[in-house]
Amino acid sequence: xxxxxxxxxxxxxxxxxxxxxxxxxxxxxxxxxxxxxxxxxxxxxxxxxxxxxxxxxxxxxxxxxxxxxxxxxxxxxxxxxxxxxxxxxxxxxxxxxxxxxxxxxxxxxxxxxxxxxxxxxxxxxxxxxxxxxxxxxxxxxxxxxxxxxxxxxxxxxxxxxxxxxxxxxxxxxxxxxxxxxxxxxxxxxxxxxxxxxxxxxxxxxxxxxxxxxxxxxxxxxxxxxxxxxxxxxxxxxxxxxxxxxxxxxxxxxxxxx
Ligand SMILES: O=C(O)C(=O)C[C@H](O)[C@@H](O)CO
Numbered sequence: 001x002x003x004x005x006x007x008x009x010x011x012x013x014x015x016x017x018x019x020x021x022x023x024x025x026x027x028x029x030x031x032x033x034x035x036x037x038x039x040x041x042x043x044x045x046x047x048x049x050x051x052x053x054x055x056x057x058x059x060x061x062x063x064x065x066x067x068x069x070x071x072x073x074x075x076x077x078x079x080x081x082x083x084x085x086x087x088x089x090x091x092x093x094x095x096x097x098x099x100x101x102x103x104x105x106x107x108x109x110x111x112x113x114x115x116x117x118x119x120x121x122x123x124x125x126x127x128x129x130x131x132x133x134x135x136x137x138x139x140x141x142x143x144x145x146x147x148x149x150x151x152x153x154x155x156x157x158x159x160x161x162x163x164x165x166x167x168x169x170x171x172x173x174x175x176x177x178x179x180x181x182x183x184x185x186x187x188x189x190x191x192x193x194x195x196x197x198x199x200x201x202x203x204x205x206x207x208x209x210x211x212x213x214x215x216x217x218x219x220x221x222x223x224x225x226x227x228x229x230x231x232x233x234x235x236x237x238x239x240x241x242x243x244x245x246x247x248x249x250x251x252x253x254x255x256x257x
Contacts, residue, residue: 001133002134002139003091003128003136003137003140003141004091004134005144006069006146008040008071008091008092008146009091009092009170012170012171013170015211015231016231017230017231018040018233019040019234020040020042020068020071020232020233020235021037021042021234021236021237022215022239023042023043023238024045024048024049024237026050027059028058028059030238031059032063035063035066035067035068036066038068040067041069041071041092041232042063042069042070043094043234044059044060045073047075049239053084056072060072060088060090069092070090071093071094072092072093074095074096077095077103077106077107077110079110082110083110083119086111086119086128086145087126087127087128088126088128089126089127089128090128091144091145092146092148093145093147094148094149095147096178097152098149098150098151098163099151099153100155100162101159101163104147104163104166104168104169105166107147107169108169111142111147111168112145113141113142116142121138123137123138123141146170146171147168148169148170148171149163149172150172150174150178151163151172151173152173152177153178153182154183157197157201160172160205164205171205171211171212171231171232172201172212173232174205176198176214176216179197190221198214199228202229203229206229206230206231211231213234214234216234216235217235217237219235222235
């Protein structure tokens, strides 16, 4: 019995558009709720949500029966953190602030067992191997790894063609907020210069053998990004959804006192 098939990786490879959402409550109960909504993928955000290895693992467990594929974002692409989260059962990683092909190659290697990479062989006690119930996990896991790198600085954009040439990178995600900030327009990814950089980058990624990804928090922007070539498209953030719904409810009733 081989390592679990990464259906999300297969869908990207087939060129399917897949719609996702950010899971930012760092709580398995909230992520389990999201997992019933019908999203194709969910980002368990270890960069900007208060997650740690145990909360990430608890959310992987919560999504085990869901059709929503878990995508785990780490704070940075450190090999030791990648080793831990893969052993916890993650198969798709979103790694922020990638700015070179060398960095991308190092991430590919960190996600794979030797000789293709440097992932430590601890599967015997790992959730990923179902605690050794998958006897050939180490021999079959590499093929199920899905690496999504975030390009979200001017340096990353400049290195995009080189990053796109790296074997083992499955997708490139453009981070609009960080890119806008790095370009001198913090908080304004709709600024013409930033929007043009996003449009150009999504087009170049879509023309490559990688999947293009991005996040939008309003429908008009999401539609625009889809038209520019976004294939794995996140269309919301759970925390923002709840906060907005709560404020709208208060606004609705505040005038009815
Ligand atoms: O740069 C970006 O935009 C992203 O990487 C997404 C953000 O980190 C996400 O938290 C929404 O702001």
